[in-house]
Amino acid sequence: MKSHHSRCLTFLGFLSFLILAQSATMRCQEASPTLMPLPAHMVMGQGQFIVDGNLTVEIQGYSDARLVAGKKRFLNVLYRETGIPLEGAIAPPHQANFLIKAAGAGSSVQQLSENESYRLEVSKTGVLLSAPNPLGVLHGLQTFLQLVELTPQGFVAPAVTVDDEARFPWRGLMIDSGRHFMPVTAITRNLDGMEAVKMNVFHWHLSDDQGFRVESKVFPLLQGKGSNGQFYTQKQIGEVVQYARERGIRVVPEFDMPCHTTSWQAGYPQLASGKGPYAIADRWGVLDPAIDPTREGTYQFLDKFIGEMAALFPDAYFHIGGDECDGKEWDANPRIKAFMRAHGMKDNAALQSYFTAGVQKLVAGHHKIMEGWDEVLQPDTPRDVVIQSWRGEKALAVAARQGNRVLLSNGYYIDLNQPAAEHYLVDPLGGDGGSLTPEQKARVLGGEATMWSEYVTGENMDSRIWPRTAAIAERLWSPENVRDVDSMYDRLAVVSQRLQYFGLEHESSPRLMLERIGGGEAPEPLKVLAAVVQPPRGYMRGEMREYHTFTPLNRLTDAVLPESETARKFNSLVQLIVAGKATEKQWQEAREWLALWRDNDRKLQPLLAASDLAAELVPVSHDLSAAAAIGLKALDDLENHRAPNADKSMETLEAAAKPQAVLLDMVVPSVQLLVKAAGAQN
């Protein structure tokens, strides 16, 4: 265990010195290395393997381009982690001390059910990574990268034997390139992040009301009139698919239909249920445009289109969306209403069902298995169709009982600014899923984090996806009983730092955005404020301010992280204090934090007026200061066992708890706890 104890001495970052004792204690209680996702089985060994310039990796036995590329990528990330050059080394040749053994090839197109297991044996003298096929090797290499740590003896990996396999075969991340176009580099660096945490499905939401993002050669007006020039060429798509394959990731394209289709209808109004003309949407929300399910021409168009896309995306699955039809264009079209009557369709759901059944046949005709959101499920939906549940565990259970395979996304909506812990504790087999029979449970394939992009651009997307998605990745990979939230947060911080070595910008981009808000530099008081606010949760944001598709996302709400780590840690302190379990040191830490926030407003206010982007923060900064002062008073009252005088504190805090400048002050709930505890002393 020696090598792990050294972690207790690990440096602590900016402003976290206040919680040094707490954090170090937590680290020392860990019995295992900082892995995420945690492996299925792990046995610690004796001693450690030194990672230095002598590390030499050899692929023994079966080899292929994916293994060779994986090895090269591994050496490159290991170089970034350690600074030790491992590629192009000119050390005298010696026996490899890191052996990779894959038993054989993987499928030429990665399959849903492919074996992803691996065995990683690290001893003092060498490393052996073995797996049935390259997928397991890729996963094992990521595990090794996470094992490496800096110690007084240099970089080492502790001796350990890991026998690992995934709990669920479908561990996805969806990125919405429809609403905000995401540059190819933003996609590829997130594929690197996915590989780092063993996710294996990139679900690419490629069309929506606000944009159609793939070049179609058969129907060039799709991108021609539906994208403002912001689309992926077929060459780029091919490169992304290959990039993903090299990382053990399938790419499932989604073309959302019959609704969310304004961008299609801009170039091909003959698909529409309404009169048009159509232009790509410049606002968010559930919009009316819908494809006309009653015309034969619709299916002829879609047959050709799906055929073109089926060739571009080799994966066996093809996502046709199917969510959120408001039916207004159908209701308003007498011809469609007549069609429904003639065919005995009692409502729009029946019409959509008719459409979905037609599309399913087209998809199957192109040798793909259809996937769709909850809405596509009907009693007669073919059993091979995969349902992605955005509605929740109940809908998931319905699908599984009906005999369809299903994924959970409800609970994994990372655009909604929920804490990692909330996502982490959502289990595809929790809730109603828990009551399924073993046969039905086997139909639950896994889940997908969804990065919807109304309020996200390529600039800040990484900070919305990471590190929280690593917690979801653990839920989907690791055994069901891995549910310790404190351990998760502890490891998440380490993983977050390391994800930077993969080129992700979740830490660097918020910093640069703060500099922009500061007019070229980010002064310390602005950083102090930024560390304790976060964007509001759920769907409130669109109600707070008018957002169009081209509204600049350059305010503090866009720059700060979706979960305030500082506020979370402060809340832990406060929980201990009100429970009467805090040490004197923890009392002092709480006081220091509150004093920092109380005094911050005075330093920050003079700076806010100079920046058009910061001016809206005047009340936010003021209220943080006011709340902190109240918190200090409450701490005093608690320490002196003195009932507080009646005052307006709770009203002040209630006001401060409300969003301002599209930001929530995450310190306020903790202060409210303190004030309540002080008041309860009566």
Place this chain on the structure above:
Amino acid sequence: MKSHHSRCLTFLGFLSFLILAQSATMRCQEASPTLMPLPAHMVMGQGQFIVDGNLTVEIQGYSDARLVAGKKRFLNVLYRETGIPLEGAIAPPHQANFLIKAAGAGSSVQQLSENESYRLEVSKTGVLLSAPNPLGVLHGLQTFLQLVELTPQGFVAPAVTVDDEARFPWRGLMIDSGRHFMPVTAITRNLDGMEAVKMNVFHWHLSDDQGFRVESKVFPLLQGKGSNGQFYTQKQIGEVVQYARERGIRVVPEFDMPCHTTSWQAGYPQLASGKGPYAIADRWGVLDPAIDPTREGTYQFLDKFIGEMAALFPDAYFHIGGDECDGKEWDANPRIKAFMRAHGMKDNAALQSYFTAGVQKLVAGHHKIMEGWDEVLQPDTPRDVVIQSWRGEKALAVAARQGNRVLLSNGYYIDLNQPAAEHYLVDPLGGDGGSLTPEQKARVLGGEATMWSEYVTGENMDSRIWPRTAAIAERLWSPENVRDVDSMYDRLAVVSQRLQYFGLEHESSPRLMLERIGGGEAPEPLKVLAAVVQPPRGYMRGEMREYHTFTPLNRLTDAVLPESETARKFNSLVQLIVAGKATEKQWQEAREWLALWRDNDRKLQPLLAASDLAAELVPVSHDLSAAAAIGLKALDDLENHRAPNADKSMETLEAAAKPQAVLLDMVVPSVQLLVKAAGAQN
């Protein structure tokens, strides 16, 4: 001037709050926008142009792919600066308010003497950028990007008319890919940085003893045995050349010969003057291997090789190196000695001259103009050969007097960790250059910053090049009388922040390297130490520690910036104090800095033991603390007009001034000043 006064309120960065008053004052004294390089002519207008989502750029009249790409890149950087989406906007069409007018095309291969001038007119209502050809447009776009600033009214560019042209036609940056291979992305992002500051020559040092970095199809063992697999493919070379062309940058390749050629000789020992066998060098310094100038086969080989490379690099100039021949292999080879005697060559310089003359004919035969370091200049060197002077202004003047064109690099060696001010004040026409006749002066083409890479990798290269190279760029572009060092430093800080928007990693990479040294996080006390140390200047580094080509460059000396901004500012304070010109506030600031450093060691020491990379910092941290304590005492003595007691302060400081852990403590010289001033009170 209103828009510039708003800069006085610009936020100040971390730890610089101590110098708030000073810095703000300096900013307010500026009468012009923060441009670098400063333009030849600039007249401020009234009001400002608002940069918002309505900005629409139109190329009127002549257009070509380079202009279109330049416009796209401009909009992208402007987006990064402001967060305002400007590409793919769906605002209703309106008249363009930013017009680009190029009178005509540029050369199909960019020429040395091409016109680079432009005129940029910014008014309240619009922007007009006009130029004789696309090169001027590219420069003008960069000027506009620098004009944009954040104000209470949003992002604006002040009304101004800029008439601008370059002082020197050759403004280069050399990158040494030979000693440490630099990934293509490291090259391309530095080309973006060059464009930002109007540099126009990328001199690519592509071969050296430690590596041959270009794929040769004619002689594949050059990279095959000379690179350990770390070389650029011809396809990559072509992409870099195109990338540079789009940015108004010529690419001049250098293949260093007849010495620095170990890597050639590894694959082609028939070129060698010695017996071999050869393997690429794993150490630095001036090594013995040299090409054999006496064999006909050498020239046959070089003719084919130069022919292949001349086709790959379209620029009219071809650099053959020619520096630092120690001649030992020639001396040791009886056949070569006999040849020299037979041809009446009195020394190795004569032999090299013979070689150079032969190579010059080959280069000319492939329709290129030869360039070489000082050593290639001989009395009979053809007049079109361009000399790059690493030896200094005297050598430069010799070449110009002899009738050759010449570049200055001495003084611009950015690998030597000199302050920006030192580079800035070196003028190609300064020193001996000042005594040249107008005709001779016209032969001085400009200069080149040289990024030699013994102690630099792709990871930390940006932080060595930027921002200091921007000061050299200004020297080479702006009028000779632009020499105000304070103004330069003031603008350099702004430029440095903005260069991040071009993807440069000079600020992010040091941060990440500090995190690595910290074992995953960079604690505040480590940052405090890092901010005041720098690598030793000049060539001392190789004497302090044994470095091989694959020695990890992952220590603090590799992570910190080559010029400590904090120490520089502290020194300014101390200069004021010892001159009796400091305000009470400045005295207080100096005290606060010293107290911070004095108390830092106590916080940092417990953390250093946990990291193999940080352990060497124990004495560095201790000595900073000791020096700061001495400084505080000296401040007290000065304030109280009290002669200090005799003590060991100066000895302590002398010891602390010496490099430790390959780092210089840059606070110590300022403390020495204080102690001397206190002592002088007797």
